Amino acid sequence: MNNRFTSFLITFLFFSLSVQKMEAQEKKKLLNGHILTEVKNIQKRFSDSISHYDYKKNSVLYSEKYRVFYSEKIQNLKNLYQNIYDKDVITGKFDTGISFKATNEIQTNTVSPGETAPQNETKNKIVDITQIENYQQLADLKKRLTVDFPVYLIEDNSEETYQCKLNFIIDVDGQFKKVKYSGSSGTEFNIISALFLYAIGSLEEPLLYNKKPIVQQFSQPIILRFE
Numbered sequence: 001m002n003n004r005f006t007s008f009l010i011t012f013l014f015f016s017l018s019v020q021k022m023e024a025q026e027k028k029k030l031l032n033g034h035i036l037t038e039v040k041n042i043q044k045r046f047s048d049s050i051s052h053y054d055y056k057k058n059s060v061l062y063s064e065k066y067r068v069f070y071s072e073k074i075q076n077l078k079n080l081y082q083n084i085y086d087k088d089v090i091t092g093k094f095d096t097g098i099s100f101k102a103t104n105e106i107q108t109n110t111v112s113p114g115e116t117a118p119q120n121e122t123k124n125k126i127v128d129i130t131q132i133e134n135y136q137q138l139a140d141l142k143k144r145l146t147v148d149f150p151v152y153l154i155e156d157n158s159e160e161t162y163q164c165k166l167n168f169i170i171d172v173d174g175q176f177k178k179v180k181y182s183g184s185s186g187t188e189f190n191i192i193s194a195l196f197l198y199a200i201g202s203l204e205e206p207l208l209y210n211k212k213p214i215v216q217q218f219s220q221p222i223i224l225r226f227e
Contacts (some may be wrong), residue, residue: 001025002039008224010033014135020131030199030200030201031199031200031201031202032198032199032200032201034193035080035084035198036153036195036199037197038080039153039192039195040153042073042077042080043153043224044074045073045076045156046070046073047067047155049065049072049122050065050066050069052202053065053066054123058194063087068189073188073189074187074188077187077188077192077195078187078191078194080191081191081194081195081198084177084180084195084198085179087121088177088178088179089178090169090171090178090215091171091172091173092173092213092214093215094215094216095214097124097125098124098126098127098157098190098209099125099129100125100127100128100129100132100216101125101128101129102129103127104114111225112123115157115170116191119152121129124162124198127209131206131209132207132208132209132214132220133208133211134205134207135207137203137204138207138218139201139206141220142198142220144164145193145196145197145220145222146222146224149196149222149224150192150196151224153192154189154192156225159185159226160225160226161185161223161224161225162185162186162189162222162223162224162225162226163180163183163184163185163221163222163223163224163225164181164182164183164189164190164194164221165183165219165220165221165222165224166180166181166193166194166197166219166220166221166222167179167180167181167182167217167218168180168197168218168220169207169215169216169217169218169219170203170206170207170215170217170218171215172206172213172214172215173202173206173213174202174203174204174205174206174207174213175201175202176197176198176200176202178200179194179196179197179198181193181194182222
């Protein structure tokens with residue numbers, strides 16, 4: 001009896017620890033997972049609204065309502081994105097004396113948003129980005145933005161390839177801030193791409209150079225292919 005109870009207790013403790021570990025991994029996976037939940041809610045409201053109309057019965061009315069509801073969906077996505085963007089506050093300070101040299105894998109910008117470098121300005125030091133002590137996080141982020149992209153949020157995957165370019169700042173706390181999007185695959189995909197980066201939230205730890213956290217602007221393309 002004691003052996004059975006002990007075996008049961010060990011199994012229960014193992015299961016409990018496994019569940020806690022999975023929950024911790026999930027929280028780590030998406031620091032701000034509620035953002036994607038809100039995206040899904042916005043899309044559901046659109047689907048629910050258009051479901052009241054039948055294209056076969058009245059294609060003209062359906063098309064008219066579709067345009068109206070779709071415009072509302074895009075506006076709601078824009079509002080969600082803008083609300084997050086407006087709350088971003090950069091706590092670190094750009095070091096204008098250092099210019100990080102990009103690689104084929106990782107792209108970096110040396111001028112912060114809203115600033116232009118003077119024509120006669122010369123950088124004091126050009127540093128290869130691989131000299132960032134934990135730069136591998138950037139390569140991992142690039143992979144994650146494609147591999148873990150929430151494709152279930154792409155309701156209309158009629159295109160074979162979707163492309164978007166994100167420009168963002170990694171602050172001294174490792175968080176992604178002032179995320180901007182551009183691309184030719186449509187506003188909805190662009191916004192969802194930016195919101196996905198906001199949902200990830202941050203790197204596991206701040207980027208370090210000479211053992212000090214740095215703030216830097218990066219540029220990262222996202223390319224998805226549907227077959």
